Amino acid sequence: MTAETVKNNCRIENKKGNAMLKNIKKHRYLLLMLTPGLLYFVIFRYIPIYGVLMAFQDYSLKYGVLGSKWVGLKHFISLFSGGDFQLVLKNTVLISFLKIICGFPAPIILALLFNELKDGYYKKITQTISYAPHFFSWVVVSGMLTSLLSPSVGMVNKIIQALGGQPIYFLADKNWFVQIIIMSDIWKEVGWGSIIYLAALAGINYEMHEAAVIDGASRIKRMVYINIPNILPTIATMLILRMGSLLDAGFDQIFNLESVAVRDVSDIIDTYVYRMGVGSFQYSFASAAGLFKSVIGIAMVLLTNRIARRLSDGESSIW
Amino acid sequence: MFKRFLYIVLTVSFASTLLFGCGGKENLGSPDVIKWVGTPNMPVESNSMVQKFIEDKYNVQLEVKSITIDYYQKLGADIAGGDVPDVMFINEPQNWQPLVDQGLLAEIDQDFLKDYAPRHYAAIEQVDKTIWAAGMYKDALYAVPKIMGNEYNTVMVWRGDWLDNLGIKQIPDTIDEFEYSFRKFRYDDPDGNGKKDTYGLTGMGGSAQRQFDEIFGAYGIMPGQWKVVGDKVCNSTTMDAAKDVIALLNQWYKEELIDPEMITDKQDNVVEKLEQGRIGAIHTALSNVSMNHPQGRSKFESMKKTNPNSVIEQRVGKLPAGPSGQRGDWLWGPRSNFIVFGSHLKNDAEKMSKILEILDDINYDEETALKVVFGDRGRTYDYIDPEIGAASGVKYLPPFDTDKNARAKEGIGQQGFFNMLAPVSDWAAIDVANKYANADFKKENEELAYWGSYQDDLMRPQLPSSIRFQGDLDKLKTTAYSEFITGVRSIDSWDAFVNEYMDKGGAILEQEAQEYYVNYIKDIK
């Protein structure tokens, strides 16, 4: 290595370093804007993160994280080796996937339809009504569903019988239960979920529509070729984020609606963990279950994000 | 990039663990102040009338903390922050045993308890000495057990009008009479509407305790409970006697005497089913149907008020008697919840003694009990019928009868913050509360209810492996039983069920129960 090369290398290094500093200075306002948020994340999200270590300990309230005994993977092992874990995992993934496949498009479609309404009272009122169910608790909704689907007095079965059929005991029927879960979840969240897509639709330049109309495009064509593509980035983002909660199949809903007869299909990770008597002071076990869900969640997010990035050239993904 | 990120995260976590990871410095407060965490869900304000009363009478200072929602989460958070109460309420062993493991509770010496809370001690000895076992863990007493009251007596309630329509003169009493009536309910159109839409009975499909427990009780067995036979502890769930009753229930189901909706029926809707005429008899708490209940909780009563012309008539009867004359249903047993003490109290005998003394008085001393629970006569409460006086019962005066916050300001309440030893649905020890109880209700209680109900011979113990297995075993039991009863599963596969139950932890629990029995209970008598 000659002195010349060394000097050149140093100069290149300096240039790189200079370039970075220059970049920072150029975008100093952006970085400034970011500071409060970053501070927030460091303080309120990253400092407490040591709590995940509880999953590897027999956590004691008295001795804290530093003082509690380390037990390695003990809690994970008891999580996975509990009698029904495989079944429970399968149910969780199945229900969650079905909810995504059926339930994810629903608010999008609703938003597209709302968008087609003429501005006015009807539109405003129906929008407001549509997301009322989001505010019902599952306790309330399950009460409604139980009486609606009752094989004896429920309206649905009365209609079935009037049409000549036999009453169906929906909530005790393994074949029907999951469908009821999916449909009621959609009903509950479709209105509220459509708001974000309405916001995305609001950002579409309607000159595009004007031009399309002049070109003779029909409403349906315009919906498909203008509206949908324009909100695709939003859809992609929502989908990626949704995949993060893949192992959340809806504890509140299932806990309230399940019955003895459908356990084989309704038992999910969260009901299983709940059954293991985890309530009070068993922080380690709950922490292990939560950590498991988080790891799977982040894997799913990364995977979906990569797919979205490939498909859209970095337009629709998170980075 | 990711590597750099990982380093940053690890550094920050490490740093913060050092800063915050220790258990909080124990915030014990001054030795003269009693940190009191009372009954959950009962709001109380600082420096309430009752608090001042206690402080004056016993010469102590109290620091009250009322947790009205998410009791255990909040308590855990407080303890993590170093704020360990001196005395607190915990409902079940599965919730205080972990606290013992974590070194947070003080051991209680039974003789010490006898000295400072003599009446409670005597009450436990008198009601059932086995109750002590419930508070024992690792060979020491860590929790003071409370005694259950007698409200949870259950009865059978019949559609009186149906019985009349069908010419059944007497309220069914034996299992055979029950079966006979159910058949008539199902096939003879008791409500005269021309439709075959009535059933005899329903069950609570999802309940691990109350799935047809009144029928099991007639045959001398109560699934889900530990039974001591001789010197051996057996699990009633898998005993042959249970199988016989299930076969009977299956028979009834085949005959359509049982409502198929038993799968989803729950405790809150069975009364409606009776009222709506879907079933003819239900098994429910006396308080739900008694017209004499001091708090007037009868649903039928409120129903009659809105619809006085209704033909529906309730008739209250006893639980069915089996072939050998036995009756009964699931009883939670005389042991209720617990009071525990923070571990630092093991070095502060005086504080513990004071607390015990206060609790004992509040529950067993009539004057103190009245004051703490009801307040001042004439201001916050009065006799229901002032002319009759105490025997007519007591009630709150407005606004204390409906306004929880007014009560919170005073510190009073029936299942109140301070009267932590009170039985579940009485406001003080039974002999105190009974002086102020509605005489008719008492009579009803004695005649109809509390009829040899079945309780767990081991007082519902928390065994070392309970957390691991109990939940799944309960699930197996309710599922299998339902399937046997509805015929989805043939009763011939009973042995397979028993084997499965044992494999899934039943055998281990049985062994642990045996050890528990030998350790804590066998020598108590």
Added chain:
Amino acid sequence: MVKVQFGKGDKRFMHKKTTSDWVVNLMSYSLISLLCVTVLIPLWNLFVVSVSPVATDAMTFRFWPKAFDWKAWQGIITSEFIWRSFYNTIFRVVLGTAIAIIMTVLTAYPLSKKMLPFRKLFLIMVLFTMLFSGGLIPSYLLVVNMGLRNTIWSLVLPIAVSPFNVIIMKNFFAALPKSLEESATIDGANDLIVLFKIAIPMSMPVIATITLWLVVTHYNAWFDVVLYITERSRYVLQIVLREYQASKDPATMNLGTTEVVTMTPESIRAATTLFVMVPIIMVYTFLQKYFIKGISLGAIKE
């Protein structure tokens, strides 16, 4: 000065109606009406249950109550405690939402710029926290050790920035047409000015959406209040309503935990559900004008 106008009216309807129009109209109006009917019936039923005498009508759908018993509503409306907590709630919602939306915008905007130094690092930082958290105890200890117990800050700061919201908003910012920003930069505007004068006005729909989400989050939040607020005079509405719901049966909470017995009278639960919904609906109605579609870029070509 660059001015942005929202589109007025809906020019798309001003042409001859074709079959496609009829189909779309039919689909939209009928499906939406169907949805609304399926919501209105239970809503109405809830109301009926809330005024029905306790425990008589819980099981069946009724179209008209047997009798009007306003006790459940009376209990809520006449409680001075509830109104005090309502005021606390409003205070928390306003402060919390204001802080959160400002911080979310300030965090999302820089992240939407591809040339931000260390951008990927920051994005990973944000995303990671969406799925990993230390849990209740460490967060609790942190807030308490910061001395924020019993203050409004314990409710407002810990959830000030939601990673989910940041990512949504960042993507919206990234999707804005670059032309306006570029011409502004060429004219000498710095990043701050671009944000405030261009990006924000053009992003009102998403800002309105996230504001709505924040309002609902703060309005519904109750667990943090349980943890950090010890003075009953500082309670929020959700806590008080939950207490009200649980108040009717003090006996049940002491039962063994293996059997969950909920004996809350249906009417109380129904009344509290309805009571909670009203303010949110009012907020949305207020925010609706920001959802008007069709930003007219044409008006900006100056």
